[in-house]
Amino acid sequence: MAAASSTSRNLPVIVITGTPGTGKSTHAQLLAGESPVPLKHINVGELVKEHHLYENYDDDWQSYTVDEDRLLDELETLVADGGVILDWHSCELFPERWIDLVVVLRCDHTLLWERLEKRNYPLKKIQENNEAEIMQVVLEEARDSYAPEIVVELKSEGSDDLESNVARIVRWVEAWQRDHPSS
Numbered sequence: 001m002a003a004a005s006s007t008s009r010n011l012p013v014i015v016i017t018g019t020p021g022t023g024k025s026t027h028a029q030l031l032a033g034e035s036p037v038p039l040k041h042i043n044v045g046e047l048v049k050e051h052h053l054y055e056n057y058d059d060d061w062q063s064y065t066v067d068e069d070r071l072l073d074e075l076e077t078l079v080a081d082g083g084v085i086l087d088w089h090s091c092e093l094f095p096e097r098w099i100d101l102v103v104v105l106r107c108d109h110t111l112l113w114e115r116l117e118k119r120n121y122p123l124k125k126i127q128e129n130n131e132a133e134i135m136q137v138v139l140e141e142a143r144d145s146y147a148p149e150i151v152v153e154l155k156s157e158g159s160d161d162l163e164s165n166v167a168r169i170v171r172w173v174e175a176w177q178r179d180h181p182s183s
């Protein structure tokens with residue numbers, strides 16, 4: 001299926017996705033600060049909580065069941081003009097036409113386990129996420145949902161990875177802007 005990114009926008013929409021703990025928010029914050037064009041960091045999980053875009057909350061798993069229709073409605077206006085980083089542990093929900101770049105962060109599972117333990121997640125939630133990272137669930141989801149040329153897999157283990165990843169995305173933003181000049 002061909003990529004369907006909007007040509008009418010002159011600011012991109014970037015998804016940063018990955019298993020919880022891989023570094024999405026850390027990357028999105030740094031990217032928002034270093035981007036040559038305004039990019040608003042939208043932490044989708046926080047948006048779901050703040051706007052009550054969920055059907056229920058599961059105490060055992062410490063997670064929300066998202067109301068996907070309402071979430072999409074809420075996001076539609078936020079992404080309309082571009083200039084957005086969508087930070088979420090899933091990506092298949094976002095329509096192809098919204099998205100210009102999908103960054104999938106990856107992390108060694110032992111390191112990921114340590115990061116999630118620090119969050120005091122319940123053991124079964126740590127195990128589930130660890131397994132998902134090993135099985136590269138989010139990467140497969142991204143590859144199944146978007147054109148291969150817009151999906152980029154990046155390692156996020158140390159601060160050197162963080163810096164080089166953000167520098168790489170900044171170069172991508174610069175190139176994207178050259179290809180989408182203001183009319």
Ligand SMILES: Nc1ncnc2c1ncn2[C@@H]1O[C@H](COP(=O)(O)OP(=O)(O)O)[C@@H](O)[C@H]1O
Binds near residue numbers: 115157
């Ligand atoms: N590339 C990295 N280098 C060093 N620490 C990282 C890196 N990526 C994430 N971390 C650390 O891992 C933890 C989880 O990162 P976070 O950005 O909250 O993940 P996510 O948003 O994917 O759940 C944080 O303590 C963060 O500082």
